[in-house]
Amino acid sequence: MSTNPGVRILVLDDEPFMLKLLARLLTNLGFTDVATCDNGHAALERVDDAVHMPQLILCDLNMPGMDGIEFVRKLVEHRYAGSLILVSGEDERTLQSARTLVQAHHIEVLGSLQKPVLPQALHQLVERWVPPARATTRAPGRGYVVERLAQAIRTGELVNYYQPKVSVATGEVMGVEALVRWIHPQDGMVFPDQFIGMAEAHGLIDTLTQVVLTTALRDNAAWERQGLKLKVAVNVSMGNLTALEFPEQTTSAAAAAGVAPQSIVLEVTESQLMMDLRAPLEILTRLRMRRFTLSIDDFGTGHSSLAQLRDVPFDQLKIDRSFVHGAHHNETLRAIFFASLRLAKELGMEVVAEGVEDADDWAFLQGTGCDLAQGYYIARPMPEDRVLKWVADWRLRWSAEQRGRPSV
Structure with missing residues (x-):
């Protein structure tokens, strides 16, 4: 069972089957606050919701309209402060490039999952999430003369x-x-x-x-x-x-x-x-x-x-x-x-x-x-x-x- 059952998780994927599968897997692993979205625009609305803002997003890379790469850029614009797990059927080198891009945007990426997603692999990545440390009142790199x-x-x-x-x-x-x-x-x-x-x-x-x-x-x-x-x-x-x-x-x-x-x-x-x-x-x-x-x-x-x-x-x-x-x-x-x-x-x-x-x-x-x-x-x-x-x-x-x- 999860050591962080109450973490707010959002699953973003354009395939209804994958949404249901990932949500069920997370529920079976003991996570109690799991939401789903089938497009990036709906996901961004949840990011902007102070009450329901996800702390962890499972993001598919291959989606029509706003793909996962563009979604990451939008997360920066929306000041997302949570973590990310990438989900894709792409090859490992493409996933590595995507992980590097997320890190370059200063968003924590816990890892990536290749489809079909295995429950144990999913559990290992989600369990890496920890509550962010209490931030100082100073923004990084600012405030010091x-x-x-x-x-x-x-x-x-x-x-x-x-x-x-x-x-x-x-x-x-x-x-x-x-x-x-x-x-x-x-x-x-x-x-x-x-x-x-x-x-x-x-x-x-x-x-x-x-x-x-x-x-x-x-x-x-x-x-x-x-x-x-x-x-x-x-x-x-x-x-x-x-x-x-x-x-x-x-x-x-x-x-x-x-x-x-x-x-x-x-x-x-x-x-x-x-x-x-x-x-x-x-x-x-x-x-x-x-x-x-x-x-x-x-x-x-x-x-x-x-x-x-x-x-x-x-x-x-x-x-x-x-x-x-x-x-x-x-x-x-x-x-x-x-x-x-x-x-x-x-x-x-x-x-x-x-x-x-x-x-x-x-x-x-x-x-x-x-x-x-x-x-x-x-x-x-x-x-x-x-x-x-x-x-x-x-x-x-x-x-x-x-x-x-x-x-x-």
Whole structure:
């Protein structure tokens, strides 16, 4: 039975048989508030109804008049704040394109179903729906002025959270990625997508990165004193890679913390390297010569991936989460994942798979030759003071999973 029986669900399909079938399946699964519409205009009327507005819409893609793609665009115009499941008889690549489009419109898509719809597949997707978190009073990306961010940097309101990276083969915890958060006194936790762009645009990114780096090095040194030796990864911005003093600043910070350069990973998003490459190439080459590990982040999502691999001495390649999560059942994602993996291995690079969100993603990685994994299935980002406890818990979890595996 459903854990969210009262979620308001709308089924949109032009075929009366499919409407009745999906409604019956949902009812049988324990959902008690299910409505149906056979066209997009009627569905939009329900979206505009404050009392009956659906929290989840199952939307057919192939409909006469307003098809599912146009309907998604209309949802944006009508300020729809719920979630979506796509239903279609189209091939997987077309469904993937539709999912990407929905996400580009900033509408949560729980997944897609191919006709004929199987009850278990339907149940698994609908059960992913959770009530939206209580929103802050500030719209994303608005309400913060650069002076307030500068103050936050000065007064220590920026803190590091850490997401672990583990060996796919052995389960050993190999490192963590430092992810900055702004703990705002009124708004609570503010995520970096709301302030990193402002920092880059107003010349604060170098100061911000130094704060993140210094904190990460201090925390890493503390873990090592307690017997936990990890590599710590810090994201670097294009703004950092145009400041010629950045290698000296980074080297000095590592020396002051007593952390070896080999234990520091500098993660660079490849799309950030598409401008004038001269200064970034000088800076990255100097950092590599000083034995810092260089990682190309979000690989495959930019426009010059192969050129960057040719020109920049990266040690590590992170396959973007969009090519990892769901690759076990998606032929296109699987092909891109293995192409990226083979390329990195031929270049002698370590490979990290991002976006390992569930047990299926984790199982997929086994035996692929991928080195490290990172994602919610392993751990969500956590404060510094929870890392040691998490490592101990993970080791127990790993041992239990190994004991539970069938012998081969």
